[in-house]
Amino acid sequence: MAIHADHSKRFRNPLMALALVSATTVAAASIAVGQERSGRFVMNPVDGGFARLDTETGAMSICKPQSKDPTASGQWSCQPMGDVVADSRKLEAENKELRAEIRRMEDLLDLNGDKPKDGDKQAERRPGGGFNLPSEQEVDRALSYMERMVKKFHDTMKRLESETRKGDGPKGI
Secondary structure, eight states, X not given: OOOOSXXXXXXXXXXXXXXXXXXHHHHHHHHHHTOOOSSSEEEEEETTEEEEEETTTOOEEEEEESSSOTTOOOOEEEEEOOOHHHHHHHHHHHXXXXXXXXXXXXXXXXXXXXXXXXXXXXHHHSGGGOOOOOOHHHHHHHHHHHHHHHHHHHHHHHHHHHHHHHTSOOSOO
């Protein structure tokens, strides 16, 4: 199990954090079952040091020698770890909120395939009244308008082309 050199930051690898919490939980459970503990702290070896669990407060730290020279005897320092359990709960809460938001958006866009029996009721459920498709009459009116607009454009282009061929140049522009 590898430990990042900068222990002031929280663990970025959730599997490592979970393994570390599991190991310290097993150690704390064995103490609770009746095995005699030798002190306030439970130490578990990790790469380059120890994970330390304070059995009274539940706080966890990473302890490593201050000197990088393995032959030098000297001081050890312990850096507090982030609260893995609290971080996990926070992530779970965020995940739940985001899933609810996604569900709300899917409902808003009608992506869930839930078809209500009454189409008008569906529009009432949506904020802002929802999206309604145009009626056949509205589509016919829109197409008729577009047809007239294209015909006028076509007629104007023919007139301009005719005037250009005569050499008069366009009139009215």
